[in-house]
Every structure is written in structure tokens, then in C-alpha cells.
Amino acid sequence: MDKTTTLLLFFSMFTFLTTSFSKNLCNQDDKTTLLKIKKALNNPYHLASWDPQTDCCSWYCLECGDATVNHRVTALTIFSGQISGQIPPEVGDLSYLQTLVFRKLTNLTGQIPRTITKLKYLRSLRLSWTNLTGPVPGFLSELKNLQFIDLSFNDLSGSVPSSLSLLPNLLSLDLSRNKLTGSIPESFGSFPAKVPDLYLSHNQLSGYIPKTLGNLDFNRIDFSRNKLGGDASMLFGANKTTWYIDLSRNMLQFDLSRVVIPKTLGILDLNHNGITGNIPVQWTEAPLQFFNVSYNRLCGHIPTGGTLQEFDSYSYFHNKCLCGAPLDSCK
Template identity: 75%
Template sequence: MDNKIHSTLLFSLLFFITHLANASSKDQCNQNDKKTLLKIKKSLNNPYHLASWDPKSDCCAWNSLECDDATVNRRVISLTIFSAQISGQIPPEVGDLPYLQKLVFRKITNLTGQIPHTITKLKYLRFLRLSWTNLTGPVPEFLSQLMDLAYLNLSFNYFSGSIPSSLSLLPKLEYLELSRNKLTGPIPELFRSFPGKAPDLFLSHNQLNGSIPKSLGKLDFYRIDLSHNKLKGDASMLFGTNKKTWTIDLSRNMFQFDISKVKVAKTVNLLDLNHNGITGSIPVQWTELSLQSFNVSYNRLCGPIPKGGQLQRDGAYAYLHNKCLCGAPLQRCK
């Protein structure tokens, strides 16, 4: 009889421990984060895209987010909502996920409004991508408060106004893309003073105007794309053999400078200068470049095209509509 009681008690104890373990493992995510996520879902009108966000289940198992690796009380560190049928604005509650490191709203064409100020509460945010949406308004100055930010992409939106110079205060910024918006005004002079190394800079397809600040010549951009704007004047300061530039695209602007003595870093892989007012002759030094893409068409270049390297690889297309360029792949020089 005693053995029977002992066995029954042991079984009951094991059942209780197992039930307790299952209950604790059932929902490991932080409950405050869970409440915030449910508010975000409600604010977005409970879209089908977030159907897995069931209050009865562990939020760390929900789609579109990621928790840290802690065994208990796991915090949400990533929220990525991509290509969803969602209408509305970015919920201000995203600022109530205090451990968030990555925030993405991408390819959501019915997402409107402006970037909420509450985003400044995300002190650990490293990656912010709000692209291919219908966001409007200015690029907020308050983004400069996100001191851990390394990646910022606001491309393919309808942001207007000038580029805030305060973005140059971000000490860890490695990638800045504001292309495909309606931004106006010049490139900020303060962009010369990024605290770390110069970030990859993509500002194409806007309505930026004015001259490039000469002080930007002191920076070593790995990738820079200023194409499809209304920029003018001298851009030669962006070049230099002492730099480690990989791609440089200045096409479809109104730049005017003599390229004859411009030396390009041997690391350059893409060089696109088409549709400007650039003068002079192509330097022989450019034959030393391992170019995979090259275009100087629609300028005012003159003289013989140097032979060798990759300068003939893209054919006549790369040289069309210049004043008096000659030599292969164009007609023979007289």
C-alpha cells in the first residue's frame, strides 16, 4: 500500500513538474513586448499577414519577428514586415519595443503618413529600413538620436524637403540610402564630418541641386550614387588614387569639370558619368582600372580614347554623343 501511495505521489509530482515546464516554455517572450505587439497588430487593423500573432501562443514563435536567445523572458529584437497587404501608418507603439535592433517596413504600398517620433526610444536600433511605401513628410531630424544606427534606408518613398545635416552625427552609420524620393536642396556641408568612416551613400533619383561641398573630397566613400539629380559644378574631389572607392555614379546631373587630370582609384568597379557637361580627354591612367561597368556618354569629352584595360569592353555605347572623342570603339582619330 505504501509503495502504491509513493508511486501515485511520484507520478503526481512528475506530472506537475512537466505541466509547469510546458507552461513556462509555452510563452517565453516578454509579456510587455507581447502586449505591445498586439497593439501594433490592432493599429494595423489586424491584417492577415499577422495572423500568427495569436495572444494564446508564444510571441517569439510569431511570423515577422525575432527574439533574443535568452532562455526566459525573451525580448523582441527584430520586427520585419515585408510585402504585406496592410493599410495605415507606422504604429507609434513600435517605440515601445525597447530592445529592438532591427525594424523593417518594406514593399507596403498602402503604408502612409510620417515616421513616428516614438522611434527615438529605440536606443539599440541598428538597422532601419522603411522602403517601397508611401511615407511622406520630411526626413526627420530626430533620426540622429538613434546613436546605434548602422544602416538607414528610406528609399522609394515620397519624402520631401532637404536632407537633414544631423544625420552626419550618427557615429556608427555605415549605409545611408535616401534614393527615389522628392528631396530638394544641396548635399549638406556637414556630411564632411561623419564621426566614423564615410558611409555608403545613395541619394539618386531626387531633385537635389547645388554644388557638392568640396570638403566631401576628404572622405573615402566605398560606394556613392548621386545620379538623377540636378547637381552642378565640380565633382572631381570625389576621385583620387589614394581612395578605396568601389562604385561611383554621377550620371544625369549637370556637372561641369575637366576630367583630363582626374585619377581614379584602382579599386573602382563601376564608373558612370553619363549625361553631364564634363569636358577634357580621358586620362590614360583609366586603362589601369578593372571596370565592370563604364559610361561617359552625353558629355563634352574630346581627344583619343586610350587603348587598353577595360575602356573598350562596353563598346561605342559608353562614349556616344561627345564633342570629339575618337579611337576604338568609335571612329578612327584623324
């Protein structure tokens, strides 16, 4: 046998073995679990590629890791399909899952299953734009690797679990557009590491914002469209690096005159509250890109400088006696 024939034979065997191996990357336990999930969701057309005769690592809506995790399923992302039912408890058996997404599935109902606490590697949980009901589960605090929680646009009710503040790696918590009641937990003033972005808007939260939140350097806070009252001035401060604050459409009452905002602040919305005082001159130093203090009880001259005159009258109108450009000149 000459060298050319030998090389061709070797190449053919290598190609055969590589192809055969690549067709069977998926872990058999993961494959069995995925087929159970498909069945629990009534075998939707959206998951038609989930064919038991093929390698599950090639299936739509999921990803497998590399050889370092033995090609286990690491991401399950089901979204925008005609899918009905509940989140199958079997998702908890995908033990190497790092990302779990059920999104824009309006016929997905029921509660968040406790079995997801078995997903010890889970970093991102996104269950949004569905019709999930029940509480925001306190057991999410058991998932110590969680970095992103998005439960927005659902029908979740009850209170915000204080135990979520125990998550050591949390970077973002989005519970907006639900039916949550009660107050913002005091424990949210003591996150163990980096302070996460907090989105709690469009709920029915009431009471005062915990003063302990004033000790934290948030990047983004959105508490808009709730029933929060009292003082929110502690959220501001010259030494903070906050970029985004939206407290609009609440019942907040405090004196704006002594509020010093961070020089990093780009988005500030305080409209539809009961805030008094005037707009400090110091606010001209911030790189504001969006600004709204309309529908409050502010008075005095709008400071000149910075970006404050770049916003139209809509950002200022319906106050007690605020004046100056872009409103009418002061008398």
C-alpha cells in the same frame, strides 16, 4: 521505485517544464505592444499568427533575442502584405528592438513617428517601398546605434538633414527615389567614424557637391538623377579605395583630363552631364566592370588598355569629339 521509473518520471517532468517555459518566452509588455500595433494596422491577415493565446516569439514577422536580453523582441520586419494605415507610434515601445522594417507596403502612409527615438538599441531602420510622406526626420540622429538607414522608394520631401552626419556608427544611408530638394549637407564631409555608403539618387537635389566630401574615402556613392552642378573631381583620387561612383544625369561641369581614379574603382557612371576634357591613360589601370561617360563633351582618343575597350560604343557615344575603339578611329 526503481531507477528506470525514476528516470522516466524525471524526464517527463523536465519535458513538461521545458515545453511550458518555451510557450511563454515572450515578454508580456512586448506582447501587449505588438497586439496594439496589430490593431492600429486594422488587424491585417498578414499578421494572423499574432494570436494572444500563443507565445509572441513564435509569431510571423518578428524575432526574439536569447536569454541574455530576456527573450525580448529584437526584430520587427513587416513586408509585402496587404497592410494599410500608418506606422503605429507604439513601435517605439518595443524597447529592445534592433531591426525595424516596413517594406513593400504601398498602402502605408503618413510620416515617420518620432516615437522611434525611444529605440536606443536600434541598428537597422528600413522603411522602403511605401508611400510615406513628410520630411526625412532629423531626430534619427538621436539613435546613436544606427548602422543602416534605408528610406528609399517613398514620397519624402524637404531637405537632407545635416544632423545625420552625427551618427557615430552609420555604415549606409539610402534616401534614393524620393522628392528631396536642397543641397547635400556640408556636414556630410565630416562623418565621425567609418564613411558610410551614400545613396541619394533619383531626387531633386541641387547646388554643388560639398568640397569637404573630397576628404573622405567612400566605398560607394550614388548621386545620380538629381540637379547637381559644378565640380565633382574632388570625389576621386589615387589614394582612395572607392569601388562605386554614379554621378549620372546631373549638370556637372569639370575637366576630366586631370582626374585620377582609384585603382579599386569597379563601377563608374558619369553619363548625361557637361564634363569636358579627355579620358586619362591612368584610367586603364582600374578594374572597371561598368563604365559610362556618354552624353558629355569629351574629346580625344580613348586610351587603349585595361578594360576600356571591353565596353561597347554606348558607353562613349554622344560626346564632342571622342574617338578610338570602340568608337570610330581617330582621324
